[in-house]
Amino acid sequence: MQDAKERWLRDQYAAALRQYLADAGGEAALQRAYELGRRAIGDGIGVLELVALHQDVLDGILRERKEPESCVNAVSDAGRFVAESLSPFEMTHRGFREGVAALRRLNEMLEEEVKRIAHALHDEAVSGGLPPRARERLGKIRGPLDEIEKHLRRLSHELRPTVLDDLGLLPALEFLAQGVIARSGVPITVDGPRSPRLPSSVEITLYRVVQEALRNATKHAGARRVGIRVAVEAEMVRCLIKDDGRGFDVVAVLDRKGERGLGLIGMRERVNAVSGQLTIESAPGRGTELRITIPLGEHDADTNPSGR
Numbered sequence: 001m002q003d004a005k006e007r008w009l010r011d012q013y014a015a016a017l018r019q020y021l022a023d024a025g026g027e028a029a030l031q032r033a034y035e036l037g038r039r040a041i042g043d044g045i046g047v048l049e050l051v052a053l054h055q056d057v058l059d060g061i062l063r064e065r066k067e068p069e070s071c072v073n074a075v076s077d078a079g080r081f082v083a084e085s086l087s088p089f090e091m092t093h094r095g096f097r098e099g100v101a102a103l104r105r106l107n108e109m110l111e112e113e114v115k116r117i118a119h120a121l122h123d124e125a126v127s128g129g130l131p132p133r134a135r136e137r138l139g140k141i142r143g144p145l146d147e148i149e150k151h152l153r154r155l156s157h158e159l160r161p162t163v164l165d166d167l168g169l170l171p172a173l174e175f176l177a178q179g180v181i182a183r184s185g186v187p188i189t190v191d192g193p194r195s196p197r198l199p200s201s202v203e204i205t206l207y208r209v210v211q212e213a214l215r216n217a218t219k220h221a222g223a224r225r226v227g228i229r230v231a232v233e234a235e236m237v238r239c240l241i242k243d244d245g246r247g248f249d250v251v252a253v254l255d256r257k258g259e260r261g262l263g264l265i266g267m268r269e270r271v272n273a274v275s276g277q278l279t280i281e282s283a284p285g286r287g288t289e290l291r292i293t294i295p296l297g298e299h300d301a302d303t304n305p306s307g308r
Contacts, residue, residue, distance in 0.1 A: 010053055017057055017078060054082045212267050235297055241292075243287050276292060277294075
């Protein structure tokens with residue numbers, strides 16, 4: 001199917017370019033170039049493929065021409081034609097960048113709201129109490145109430161841990177792992193440097209992705225152990241999350257509309273929002289490995305919440 005689309009595009013592109021050169025820059029052919037660029041995007045044809053197609057068509061046209069001056073004029077005019085055919089790619093790229101920026105702002109707004117709710121829950125759990133008379137009457141259930149308060153406090157910390165703001169990514173991941181270990185019994189190791197502090201958007205992105213990955217490993221994959229490793233380089237932070245669970249068909253799950261598929265898509269979108277890349281490697285019976293790389297250069301101005 002893709003070969004047929006490429007052949008169709010090549011034939012249409014060649015006809016439009018020939019018409020453009022013959023008409024000495026006709027607007028109709030130039031508009032056709034733009035439409036072909038949009039069609040290429042829809043058919044999954046990339047910029048380099050379109051440029052290669054243009055060069056191949058232009059080479060054929062130049063071989064038909066004998067006079068050097070005619071060839072020079074054709075190359076110059078064809079340059080304007082290919083620029084017009086590539087303009088939809090530039091507009092799409094610009095829209096993608098604006099979309100990523102909007103997604104990043106939305107994530108920041110949501111994280112601020114989550115932080116507010118988490119602190120409110122924590123305050124209610126810690127400062128809330130019963131009147132003395134009611135405390136006497138309910139003394140028999142004091143133990144269960146204490147357990148509920150303890151559980152609520154831990155959940156509020158995991159929702160948006162203050163340790164992430166105060167101490168950084170690795171202590172927050174260790175705290176998260178302790179909670180998951182307590183609930184699931186699955187051993188989890190966390191390795192990485194405690195400094196330097198990373199930009200807040202990077203820290204919360206990695207925290208959220210690890211949080212979702214641990215949920216998948218313990219709830220869906222039946223993992224017996226999980227390893228998390230963070231490495232900070234001069235211009236890049238890398239995070240590896242690996243489990244020995246039952247694994248899955250990555251393509252099939254990402255195409256599925258179920259809970260787990262949406263979780264993986266959500267992780268990828270979070271990483272994309274900070275200009276990072278998420279690679280998922282898995283197969284049935286072979287466990288799952290998530291590799292995240294996030295460049296740090298774009299986030300220099302994005303300081304961490306502690307101000308350090």
